[in-house]
Every structure is written in structure tokens, then in C-alpha cells.
Amino acid sequence: KNEVEQSPQNLTAQEGEFITINCSYSVGISALHWLQQHPGGGIVSLFMLSSGKKKHGRLIATINIQEKHSSLHITASHPRDSAVYICAVSYGNKLVFGAGTILRVKS
Amino acid sequence: DTAVSQTPKYLVTQMGNDKSIKCEQNLGHDTMYWYKQDSKKFLKIMFSYNNKELIINETVPNRFSPKSPDKAHLNLHINSLELGDSAVYFCASSQAGQGATTTIYFGEGSWLTVV
Numbered sequence: 001k002n003e004v005e006q007s008p009q010n011l012t013a014q015e016g017e018f019i020t021i022n023c024s025y026s027v028g029i030s031a032l033h034w035l036q037q038h039p040g041g042g043i044v045s046l047f048m049l050s051s052g053k054k055k056h057g058r059l060i061a062t063i064n065i066q067e068k069h070s071s072l073h074i075t076a077s078h079p080r081d082s083a084v085y086i087c088a089v090s091y092g093n094k095l096v097f098g099a100g101t102i103l104r105v106k107s
Numbered sequence: 108d109t110a111v112s113q114t115p116k117y118l119v120t121q122m123g124n125d126k127s128i129k130c131e132q133n134l135g136h137d138t139m140y141w142y143k144q145d146s147k148k149f150l151k152i153m154f155s156y157n158n159k160e161l162i163i164n165e166t167v168p169n170r171f172s173p174k175s176p177d178k179a180h181l182n183l184h185i186n187s188l189e190l191g192d193s194a195v196y197f198c199a200s201s202q203a204g205q206g207a208t209t210t211i212y213f214g215e216g217s218w219l220t221v222v
Contacts, residue, residue: 031208037148042215043197050208084148093163095205097150 003027006087006098013105019074021101023087026068034061034072035086037100043086046072077105110134113198113214120188121222128183128217130198136212138162138204139181141173144195144216153196155205156181162204188221195219 005024013019023032034046047054047061049070054061058077063070074081082105087098113130120126132139140163141153155163159175170186185192195216203209 030206033211035213043150043199043213045210045212048208048210086148086150088150090206090208093155093204093206095152095211100148 002098003096004087004089004098006085006101008101009099010102011104013077013103015078015105015107017077017105019077019081019103019105021072021085021087021103023070023072023098024068025070025087025089025096027089027091027096029068029089029091031090032063032070033088033090033095034070035088037084037086039083041083046085074103079105079107081105109215111198111200111212111214113196113217115217116215117218117220119220119222122188122190124188125184125186126188126219127185128196128198128219130181130183130214132179132198132200132212134200134202134212135179136200136202137178138201139175139178140199140201140205140211141181141183142197142199142213144197146194150197152205154181154183157204185219190221193219193221 049063058075060073084100086100111132138157154173156175172184175181198214201209201211
């Protein structure tokens with residue numbers, strides 16, 4: 001079993017909907033990362049969290065260290081948000097990735 | 108100006124060939140990485156270098172040899188390419204190691220297809 005589990009694996013939403021992607025992990029971490037990968041594109045770091053909550057535009061990331069859980073929220077989703085969203089955790093000298101959530105936002 | 112750049116973006120080559128992928132970062136970071144993304148989009152660390160020194164080598168076949176001429180460059184050379192090497196290879200960099208509280212910056216990826 002991977003140390004990082006994401007849900008859902010696939011998500012289809014209608015434009016304008018509020019979207020939540022979840023990430024659970026099983027180890028003590030120094031940081032959690034949310035990454036975005038567009039089809040055929042590179043990987044962009046959206047957030048790095050070690051506690052609390054961060055917001056950037058329509059994206060919000062939260063982390064609960066005690067529950068070993070993080071969520072990525074997208075408000076007022078748009079077709080350009082369609083991408084793979086990857087959760088990754090840093091611990092020891094490792095960075096371990098989740099399997100990713102494929103998001104498709106329809107107009 | 109691209110922070111982490113890697114070339115080539117696409118590479119199609121025959122089995123048995125030797126190929127290289129180059130990576131450069133202009134962020135002044137001490138640590139650079141190579142990650143492999145398989146067909147299911149799953150990412151795994153291959154190598155990590157800190158200031159030109161190998162820190163992590165994750166049981167990668169010795170056909171893969173990273174080379175870091177200086178801390179801004181980390182190239183990946185692959186000998187005797189096999190079909191199973193087909194994947195997307197991502198270079199990345201960060202100020203501190205990947206286990207630390209540090210943002211990791213990725214390149215655009217190199218799509219390798221072995222035929």
C-alpha cells in the first residue's frame with residue numbers, strides 16, 4: 001500500500017462547480033505538496049503545506065496534521081482547470097507521490 | 108526565463124541505443140532530481156544530487172547514469188535502451204532536499220519512446 005492515497009481517481013465536473021480532491025497519508029511528514037499536470041505538459045507546484053490552509057486565486061489547500069489528511073479545493077471551476085492533480089509528501093529524505101486525480105471540467 | 112529546462116522534450120529511439128537528456132536550472136538551487144513517470148502517471152524518484160554529489164539512487168538499473176558537471180546541471184544518460192524505459196522523465200530542483208519543507212520546481216518533462 002502506498003504511503004499516499006488520493007481520492008477520487010477520476011472526477012468530472014460541470015463548469016462553475018466546487019471541487020474537492022482528498023489526500024491521506026500514513027507517515028509523519030515535514031511537508032505536503034499539491035502539484036498540477038496538464039495533458040502533455042510539465043508539472044507545476046501549486047502549494048506546499050506543513051500546517052493550516054493556503055489560498056491562491058480559486059485554489060485552496062488545507063492540511064490536518066493530526067488526521068494525516070489534506071484537501072485541495074477549486075472554487076468556480078473552469079475547463080482550464082482540467083488536469084491531473086498530484087499529492088506528494090516529504091519525509092526523511094523522501095518525496096512520495098500519490099497516484100493522481102484526473103479532473104475534467106466540462107463547459 | 109524558464110526556471111528548470113530540460114531537452115529534448117520528445118525523443119523516439121530504437122532499442123539498444125544510448126541517449127541523453129539534459130537539465131539545467133537557473134534558480135540557484137543546491138539540489139536537483141530525476142523522476143520517472145510511468146504510463147499510469149505515477150511518479151518515482153530516480154536520483155537526487157546535492158551540490159554535484161549523488162544523494163539518492165533509487166535502485167535504478169545501472170544503464171542509467173546521472174552526471175552533474177555543476178550544481179545548475181544534471182544530465183541523465185541511458186545506455187542500451189529497452190522498451191520498458193519508455194516513460195516521461197522529469198528533472199526538478201529545490202533549495203533543500205525533497206524530504207524538507209521546500210518547494211520543488213519541475214521541468215516540462217522529456218517524453219522518451221523506445222521502439
